[in-house]
Amino acid sequence: MSAVPTVTLNNAVRIPQLGFGTFQIPPDETREATLAALETGYRHIDTAEMxxxxxxxxxxxxxxxxxxxDVFVTSKLDNGAHARDDALKAFDTTMAELGLDHLDLFLIHWPLPGRGDFVETWKALEEIYRSGRTKAIGVSNFQPHHLRRLLESSDVVPAVNQIEVHPYLTQDEVRAFGAEHDIATEAWSPIAQGKVLDDPTINRIADRVGKSAAQVTLRWHIQRGDIVFPKSVTKKRVEENFDLFDFELTDGDIGEISALNRNERTGPDPDRFHG
Known part of the structure; x- marks a missing residue:
């Protein structure tokens, strides 16, 4: 298997473009699943307090x-800890739970504008960043209007914005805003919780290149520049999701898959989600 490419964030920190996601993995299965991912070759693990x-x-x-x-670890701030002091305490709790000496990336999980001021929350993350306890900070589920407020009101530009992205929700506007401001896009739910795996277009391309529909979808993300971290507790699927670097999609393939967009979410709309 070829080496996983890295993406250089806006503060020169390098993140593996392919990682392992732990969303919805029960705690009693997480250790074994994460160890299996690391044994497979993953060097980027995504978790969250939530x-x-x-x-x-x-x-x-x-x-x-x-x-x-050699292992890039991301975690995220829980929704109930947006006030400055709460955010600082929550980070301490995260570090105690992880038992690690530093974090590689720490994110605000949701903007939640109806529950508080995410600019205040971001300033708490800036304090943590300046302390050296995390190598980078970023946001998750932020829309361009949320990002504009942050950029106008703070010193540190988010390193990443982790958002729902898949062929049925291509998020071109949010991704373009991120690219314009040197904010990398991370894609959660990269295969739309499995919804895209029966898509005829994706399966036709998969048949042609001799790969699975999931591999083709993840390769589409990689070639577009997204950072992805598919989740599975099945060893065979964990290995399959890692095997993305011995084939390439054509520009035509990328265009066909991108044209499947129908703005269909599998998770909450950030503008309507209040935690």
Missing amino acids: YGNEKEVGQAVRESGLDRA
Whole structure:
């Protein structure tokens, strides 16, 4: 298998473009699943306080035998901790759960403008960033209007914006805004919770290149520049999702898959979600 490419963030930190997601993996399965991913070759693990499995992710990273510098770990601030002091305490809790000496990326999980001022929250993350306890900070589920407020009101440009992206929700506007401001796009729900796997267009391309529909969809993300972290607890699927670097899609393939967009979400609309 070829090496996973990295994306250089706006502060020169490098993140593997393919990672392993832990959303909806029960805590009692997380350690084993994360260890299997690390054994497969993944070097980027995505978790969150909200997932309830930070402790098990940390255990897997520590028990993997890998150098800490070789594993990129992301976590996210829970929705109930947007006030400055709460955010700082929540980060301390995250680090205690993970049992790691630093984090690679820490995100505001949702903007939640109806529950508080996410600019205040961001300033707390800036404090954490300046302390050196996380190598980069970013946001998740932010729309361009949320990002504009942040950029106007703060010093540190988010390194990433983690948003729902897949062939049925291509998010061209949000991705373009990110590219314009040097904010990398991370794609959660990259196969639309499996909805795109029966798509005739994707399956036709998969048949031609001799890959699965999931591999073709993940390769579409990679070639568009998205950072992805598919989730699975099945070893065979974990390995399959990693095997993306021995084939390429044509520009025509990319265009056909992108044309499947129908602005269909599998998760909440950030403008309507209040936590």
